[in-house]
Amino acid sequence: MTTAVGTTPQSPPRPPAAPRPKRPGARAWATRAPLLPALVFLVVVTQLPFVATLVISLFDWNSLSPDKRAFNGLGNYASVFTDAALRESVLNTILLTAGVVLTTVVLGLALALLLDRAFFGRGMVRTLLITPFLIVPVSAALLWKHALYNPEYGLLNGTLSGIGELFGDTDPAQPDWIAQMPLLAVVAALVWQWTPFMMLILLAGLQSRPAEVVEAARLDGASAWQTFRYLTLPHLRRYLELGVLLGAVYIVQNFDAVFTITAGGLGTANLPYTIYQTFYQAHEYGLASAAGVVVVIGTIIIATFALRTVSSLFSEEANRA
Amino acid sequence: MTTATPPATPSVPRALRRARRRSTALGVLAWAAGLAFCLPALWMLLTSLHAEPDAATNPPSLFAPLTLDGYRTFFGADTGVTPWPPLLNSLGASVFSTLLVLLLALPAAYALSIRRVRKWTDVMFFFLSTKMLPVVAGLLPVYLFAKNAGTLDNIWLLVLLYTSMNLPIAVWMMQSFLADVPVSVIEAAQVDGARLPTVLARVVAPMAAPGIAATALICFIFSWNELLFARVLTGVVAQTAPVFLTGFVTSQGLFLAQLCAASVVVSLPVLAAGYAAQDKLVQGLSLGAVK
Numbered sequence: 001m002t003t004a005v006g007t008t009p010q011s012p013p014r015p016p017a018a019p020r021p022k023r024p025g026a027r028a029w030a031t032r033a034p035l036l037p038a039l040v041f042l043v044v045v046t047q048l049p050f051v052a053t054l055v056i057s058l059f060d061w062n063s064l065s066p067d068k069r070a071f072n073g074l075g076n077y078a079s080v081f082t083d084a085a086l087r088e089s090v091l092n093t094i095l096l097t098a099g100v101v102l103t104t105v106v107l108g109l110a111l112a113l114l115l116d117r118a119f120f121g122r123g124m125v126r127t128l129l130i131t132p133f134l135i136v137p138v139s140a141a142l143l144w145k146h147a148l149y150n151p152e153y154g155l156l157n158g159t160l161s162g163i164g165e166l167f168g169d170t171d172p173a174q175p176d177w178i179a180q181m182p183l184l185a186v187v188a189a190l191v192w193q194w195t196p197f198m199m200l201i202l203l204a205g206l207q208s209r210p211a212e213v214v215e216a217a218r219l220d221g222a223s224a225w226q227t228f229r230y231l232t233l234p235h236l237r238r239y240l241e242l243g244v245l246l247g248a249v250y251i252v253q254n255f256d257a258v259f260t261i262t263a264g265g266l267g268t269a270n271l272p273y274t275i276y277q278t279f280y281q282a283h284e285y286g287l288a289s290a291a292g293v294v295v296v297i298g299t300i301i302i303a304t305f306a307l308r309t310v311s312s313l314f315s316e317e318a319n320r321a
Numbered sequence: 322m323t324t325a326t327p328p329a330t331p332s333v334p335r336a337l338r339r340a341r342r343r344s345t346a347l348g349v350l351a352w353a354a355g356l357a358f359c360l361p362a363l364w365m366l367l368t369s370l371h372a373e374p375d376a377a378t379n380p381p382s383l384f385a386p387l388t389l390d391g392y393r394t395f396f397g398a399d400t401g402v403t404p405w406p407p408l409l410n411s412l413g414a415s416v417f418s419t420l421l422v423l424l425l426a427l428p429a430a431y432a433l434s435i436r437r438v439r440k441w442t443d444v445m446f447f448f449l450s451t452k453m454l455p456v457v458a459g460l461l462p463v464y465l466f467a468k469n470a471g472t473l474d475n476i477w478l479l480v481l482l483y484t485s486m487n488l489p490i491a492v493w494m495m496q497s498f499l500a501d502v503p504v505s506v507i508e509a510a511q512v513d514g515a516r517l518p519t520v521l522a523r524v525v526a527p528m529a530a531p532g533i534a535a536t537a538l539i540c541f542i543f544s545w546n547e548l549l550f551a552r553v554l555t556g557v558v559a560q561t562a563p564v565f566l567t568g569f570v571t572s573q574g575l576f577l578a579q580l581c582a583a584s585v586v587v588s589l590p591v592l593a594a595g596y597a598a599q600d601k602l603v604q605g606l607s608l609g610a611v612k
Contacts, residue, residue, distance in 0.1 A: 119348030
């Protein structure tokens with residue numbers, strides 16, 4: 001929702017510039033014309049609101065007392081960085097994003113490696129594995145909150161007491177998952193939803209690995225571990241980077257799981273939830289906008305790396321074309 | 322679980338037999354992982370087919386009789402409150418925004434892949450950069466604008482926002498699909514006197530049809546799933562299915578079977594679209610960067 005992020009990624013190397021004859025302007029516009037509707041639309045619908053957010057972030061503005069609206073300079077930003085609740089939501093956002101992304105990458109890699117080989121019913125297993133990603137996020141969050149985590153009849157505790165019964169334990173442990181480990185509960189639900197995404201990206205990476213090279217390594221007597229360590233992993237590096245960075249960009253913005261599972265309670269509010277809450281329930285427009293700008297700056301930092309990664313994959317594509 | 326292991330004859334070297342056993346074990350492991358990941362979803366389906374008293378038991382009642390009561394209640398058999406308006410709102414917002422996305426993205430992708438504008442990679446990255454930045458950062462001005470313009474609680478506002486949310490993805494995906502359309506065919510059509518809209522509709526679109534369909538399905542999924550915009554910008558009239566789901570629990574107390582039935586119904590269109598677009602899904606999710 002802002003202007004081009006960070007540095008412009010390097011465009012693919014061009015052939016040495018042969019001075020082209022200057023085109024008549026009309027021709028150039030005819031080439032550009034099909035692009036314009038999409039560009040204009042995006043600028044109007046995404047960039048203008050962000051500019052407005054920047055402006056609002058400089059005002060002290062609570063919609064419940066509209067008369068007191070006043071210019072506040074960077075005051076809101078100072079509040080963002082000194083407010084304990086906001087600092088906590090920054091920390092939560094980092095923990096949530098890092099926890100989910102790292103776990104999903106490791107699980108996704110393991111699953112992709114399993115699925116990279118031929119076995120009976122591989123297509124079916126792939127379909128089973130992507131199902132979590134195809135449950136509507138709100139439904140998934142409700143499913144975890146009520147059908148799995150519920151301390152009285154959720155599947156997790158139900159299974160615990162079922163196993164307890166088998167072994168004659170009449171009083172098996174029945175933890176209240178969300179109350180006892182709120183952030184972990186949100187992370188687990190998101191890991192379930194996002195692992196298929198990582199698996200799909202890494203599987204695409206594995207399948208783009210040249211088969212001859214792997215075969216040659218095997219013939220040369222490389223062990224499975226050596227092949228993985230010295231061939232597969234280096235080849236996957238850019239796919240891993242892409243997965244981590246896109247995952248981070250998507251999960252930093254997560255609202256559905258936090259909103260549904262804990263409603264931001266129990267110290268799990270992340271930045272998107274806090275911003276939503278600050279303007280929608282607390283009506284603190286200026287403060288919410290400043291927090292929004294801070295999120296954008298944080299995302300720009302991640303996105304710059306993400307764009308570089310995509311750019312390196314993309315320029316290979318462009319060179320091949 | 323690869324090829325069925327033939328009875329081990331002495332002629333099969335031991336190393337090969339060991340490799341086969343290992344391969345079978347890994348196949349079984351893959352199946353176990355697949356089932357484990359699908360289990361919560363299957364549990365949701367099973368619970369939705371139980372009567373309320375059987376749905377919320379501890380330990381779980383796996384073999385309770387199946388019933389469609391949860392679905393009947395969800396569709397308003399007892400209360401008369403039907404989920405049709407939110408479902409239709411979601412459908413409308415998703416379909417119209419997908420159409421608008423295609424209408425805007427196809428010419429743009431054409432300009433970026435076939436008739437290349439100068440600095441086309443920079444333009445591509447501009448599109449991508451708009452997708453990378455958080456929606457919360459622009460939500461408040463959109464809300465204020467809609468409030469003042471009287472367009473709150475209106476699905477057309479969602480249509481516009483979902484279009485902006487999906488347009489970058491669509492441009493990226495379609496750029497990579499259109500790059501595969503042979504330029505010679507397009508030039509031949511132009512020699513015959515076809516103008517751009519004709520070229521796009523008659524030549525480019527049919528040749529890139531599978532890719533365009535996958536793009537449409539992915540845009541549909543993202544729009545259907547969206548909660549934050551819909552929650553802030555719609556109320557009673559234009560409420561979408563995800564918003565309806567969140568309100569569903571608090572307003573009626575907890576009926577687990579009914580909740581699971583609701584979740585299944587709301588997820589069905591996405592499951593259908595996702596399974597249909599399976600092969601192209603990863604390309605869409607990674608913004609076209611991985612083919």
